[in-house]
Amino acid sequence: MKSTEDGRGVLSAGSRLQMAYRVFMGAFFFGRKGLIIWDSWEMWVMQIFITPIAQMGFFAFLSVYLKYPLSVTQFIVIGNAIQSMSFSAVFAVANITSQDKWQGTLPSTMVTPANRAALFIGRAWFQVLLSSLIAGAGLLYAATIFGVSFAQADFLGVAVVVFLTSIAMTTFGLLISAVGLYMRTALIVANIFLFVTMLLCGIDFAVSRLPIWLQPLSWAIPLTYGTEAVRMAIAGASIPALLPMLGWEALDAVLVMLAGFGLFSGFELLSRRTGRFEEY
């Protein structure tokens, strides 16, 4: 804050941007430590290595037990490898704002001038990276334990899809976390959402098997594009071939993010009107 203020102490646009960047980075590093309650290396190891295998194993054995053909079982295995990130991308992220509320830190946070978009997005960013690792471990299990062939796979394509899907799912976590600014908890909504993704996103069966009227809802959730795209990339589709899918997923993620931030801003205004920041 040097000579960037005018006479009345109003900051220039440049320094406001610089401050927003500090907020983003601060929130990125602090989000993990202070707001994600699953922050310890044991919990990361469990999330990265055990969550996917448990989930994939359950659905794979169900499929084998029901005597589905191998191709179906492998379809299910890939779907669950990707979906297994949703705990860290959606559930943990959705909990962030509620955490602030429970710890009583929401008034201290909201009384700062911190750029709300940078704050809102920054503190979830660590979970994007964690989610990518979880889905990556899931795909590794798919290849090594469940016999999914990666012979044709476009690895760059797979990596891009996984990363983009992590971002996209995290935006849903943020959308739900905004609810936590106003309601006591966002966890119920997050939990419902996890099962909705199981049902709608082409994880265990193709979207085309769903009733026609449900299918548009499937394509409103970014995970549906991500699951489809990862199967395509494993089958050999390169980035140019994946581009339409990725494009839709990215657009979807941006819309969800805007909706989430809109909700967050709206609830901030509402909480200032009703005085609910410190309720828990």
Next chain:
Amino acid sequence: MGEKTTTAESQIWAVSVKGLTREYTTRNFFGGVTRTTWALSGIDFQIANGELFGLIGPNGAGKTTTIKILTTLLTPTGGDALILGLNVRKDLYEIRRRIGIVFGGERGLYNRVTAVDNLRYFSDLYGVDPKVAKERIPKLLEIVGLAGREKERVEKYSRGMKQRLHIAKALVHDPELIFLDEPTIGLDPAGARDIRNMVRDLKAQGKTILLTTHYMFEAEELCQRVGVISKGKIVALDTPSELKNMVRDISVIDLRTYGATMDYVEALRAIPDVVRVVADLESEQQSIRIQTPMGADLLPKVVASLPAGAKIIDRTIKEPTLEDAYLRLVEE
């Protein structure tokens, strides 16, 4: 932005509150209003630059509501408030950059991380240049007496340490104006004294301070001017000594008793010339405070009404304090 904010008035007043009101409505599930509380029913006061101003009042008087409005956490229902010449309804960003706020009580810190992590995070949220923060944070830890303990998780801190960290947190961006909402609540006497010393030091550095408390001696000790708030209204506003002048006519008999009952307190109240009796019979050390214009002349009657089995362990005749003025004000 900008119109009417560089008026002469805002040069003098760090805080200027006019006709401020706030209503809380509680709604039921269907959106119907079930209860309406007027937490503030039109308050006015000004705080000069560099002043240490106290807002005192009993629980539920509206102190926290006032602070929340002035710090942009709550919108007013009516009236106006200028903070450093900026409007609390519109200039949120500019106000937030320039004020610090200390909440009383245990909550409001990130408990799973260290003091340094807390301060660094809030420095980032205030957009403090990392180089500046790196120099400032150790200094702040020194000032609040947490140097050497800063790498411990806050959950291990005592109540007093947490409160001191609250103060450091409010100072990471070096604000001009600081709000402290009952910063000594729930602290032991030594802890509370530490906090009061810090407040004094801040004042000496030229900061403007709004302090709320319900401990009268604290306000008397620290504040240049005091507003007494009761049921959402400011019932008096003056220097502590002027407020004490209101009760010049009385003196105070302080009793330490053993085995006294409410019946005794009622008997004391019934004595002519007794203005007011405040009793705390629940504590180990019973205390009864009697306001009377009679002074020591009342003592024979006080002793005479004592029931069998009760004892007066100690008695002192005192000059009235701010507390006596306060009691008169908030009861009226």
